[in-house]
Amino acid sequence: MKEKVMEALKQVFYPSKTHSVIKEGIIDDVEVKGSKVLVKIKTEEKNQGVIDMLKRSIPAALKRIEGIEDVELEIEKVVEEKEKVANIRYVIATTSGKGGVGKSTVSVNLAISLAKLGFKTGLLDADIYGPNIPTMMGIEGSPVQVDKEHKDKILPMEKYGVKILSIGNMVPKDAAIIWRGPLIHSAIKQFLEDVTWGDLDFLVVDLPPGTGDAQISLTDATKVSGGIIVITPQHVAMSDAAKANDFFKKLKIPVLGVVENMSYFVCPNCGTKTEIFSHGGGKKFAAENSLPFLGEIPIDLEVREGGDKGTPVVVKNPDSPVSKAFEDAARNIVEKIKVLNS
Ligand SMILES: Nc1ncnc2c1ncn2[C@@H]1O[C@H](COP(=O)(O)OP(=O)(O)OP(=O)(O)O)[C@@H](O)[C@H]1O
Ligand SMILES: [Mg+2]
Incomplete structure (x- = not known):
C-alpha cells in the first residue's frame, strides 16, 4: 500500500512548481495503518497559501486510492538557517x-x-x-x-x-x-x-x-x-x-x-x-x-x-x-x- 501512496504522491504537483511534492523533497515519511495514511511533511515553505493548497491536494489524491479512507498530514515547518557567509x-x-x-x-x-x-x-x-x-x-x-x-x-x-x-x-x-x-x-x-x-x-x-x-x-x-x-x-x-x-x-x-x-x-x-x-x-x-x-x-x-x-x-x-x-x-x-x- 505504501508504494501506491508514493506513486500517488508523485502525481501531486507542488503549488507554483512544475514538479511533484516528492521531487520538491518535502515528504519526510509515510505511514500506512489499515485504511489510514499519515504523511509527514518537512518544509521551509513560508507561504501559507501553498501549505493550504497542499493540505487539500495531498488528501484528495490519496483518497482516490482504493482502500484509503483517512489521510492525516503532519506538517513540520523548518526554519531555514541563515547561511553564514x-x-x-x-x-x-x-x-x-x-x-x-x-x-x-x-x-x-x-x-x-x-x-x-x-x-x-x-x-x-x-x-x-x-x-x-x-x-x-x-x-x-x-x-x-x-x-x-x-x-x-x-x-x-x-x-x-x-x-x-x-x-x-x-x-x-x-x-x-x-x-x-x-x-x-x-x-x-x-x-x-x-x-x-x-x-x-x-x-x-x-x-x-x-x-x-x-x-x-x-x-x-x-x-x-x-x-x-x-x-x-x-x-x-x-x-x-x-x-x-x-x-x-x-x-x-x-x-x-x-x-x-x-x-x-x-x-x-x-x-x-x-x-x-x-x-x-x-x-x-x-x-x-x-x-x-x-x-x-x-x-x-x-x-x-x-x-x-x-x-x-x-x-x-x-x-x-x-x-x-x-x-x-x-x-x-x-x-x-x-x-x-x-
Ligand atoms: N612610502 C611611500 N613611498 C612612495 N610613495 C608613496 C608611499 N606611500 C604612499 N605613496 C604614494 O603617495 C600617494 C598617496 O598614497 P595613498 O593613496 O596610499 O594615500 P591615502 O592616505 O590613502 O590617500 P587618500 O587620503 O586620498 O585616501 C600615492 O601615489 C602613493 O603611491
Ligand atoms: Mg586612500
Whole structure:
C-alpha cells in the first residue's frame, strides 16, 4: 500500500512548481495503518497559501486510492538557517586625520604581507568616494561577480592571496559617487554582510581620510578589533594623527599602533639617507600617546610605482628593505592583536 501512496504522491504537483511534492523533497515519511495514511511533511515553505493548497491536494489524491479512507498530514515547518557567509576573526582599519599620507598604500601592502605570513586575509575598500584599491591591487576594470553558490551575495575578488572588495569594481571608472551618509552606511553594511568573505583571519579596511560617515558606519556595522594610525613624520602631521587617535578612542576601538609612512628616503644610487619630511614624528607621537609603534616605511619609488601599476612593492620586490618594513609592521600587528584579544 505504501508504494501506491508514493506513486500517488508523485502525481501531486507542488503549488507554483512544475514538479511533484516528492521531487520538491518535502515528504519526510509515510505511514500506512489499515485504511489510514499519515504523511509527514518537512518544509521551509513560508507561504501559507501553498501549505493550504497542499493540505487539500495531498488528501484528495490519496483518497482516490482504493482502500484509503483517512489521510492525516503532519506538517513540520523548518526554519531555514541563515547561511553564514562570513567568519571574520579580526577587522582592522587604517585611518589618518588627513588625506594622502598613504593609508591605502599601507592597507594594500599590509594585507598582502599578512597573507604572506599565512593568514587568511581580506581587503575592504571603504573609501566610497575615492576608491583606490582596484588600481593599487591591479584589478581595475574587472566588474564584481555574483557568487554562483549564494546568488544574493557578492563574490570578493582575489589577487596576491587577498580577497578584495571595492566599490571601484562596481561603478564605471571616473564616475563621481554622490551618496549621502545613509547610502554609505548601507553600502558598508552590505560589504560586510552580503559578501562571501568566507573564513578570514584578518579583514583590513581601508578608510577614507578624516572621521566621517564611512568610519562611523564601519563601527556601527561590525566590531573593529583594532585601528592603525598612518602618519607622516613632519611636525604638522601630529595634530591630524591626534584627531585619528581621538576618533578611535571615542568609538572605543583599540589602537594597534602607529605606522610612520614616507619616513625617509634612501638614494638608490648613493645610499644617502634623506629625511624629506623630517623623521621620528610617528615614534614620538606613539610615545606621547602611549601607543605601540608598528614601523616606519621609507619613501620609495617602487612603492609609488607599485601603487600606480597594480603591483604592490611587497609583490614586485619582496626582499627590498621597504617590503621588509611592511612585513615587520604586519608581524607587529599580529602580535598586538593577539595581546589585545588574549
Ligand atoms: N612610502 C611611500 N613611498 C612612495 N610613495 C608613496 C608611499 N606611500 C604612499 N605613496 C604614494 O603617495 C600617494 C598617496 O598614497 P595613498 O593613496 O596610499 O594615500 P591615502 O592616505 O590613502 O590617500 P587618500 O587620503 O586620498 O585616501 C600615492 O601615489 C602613493 O603611491
Ligand atoms: Mg586612500
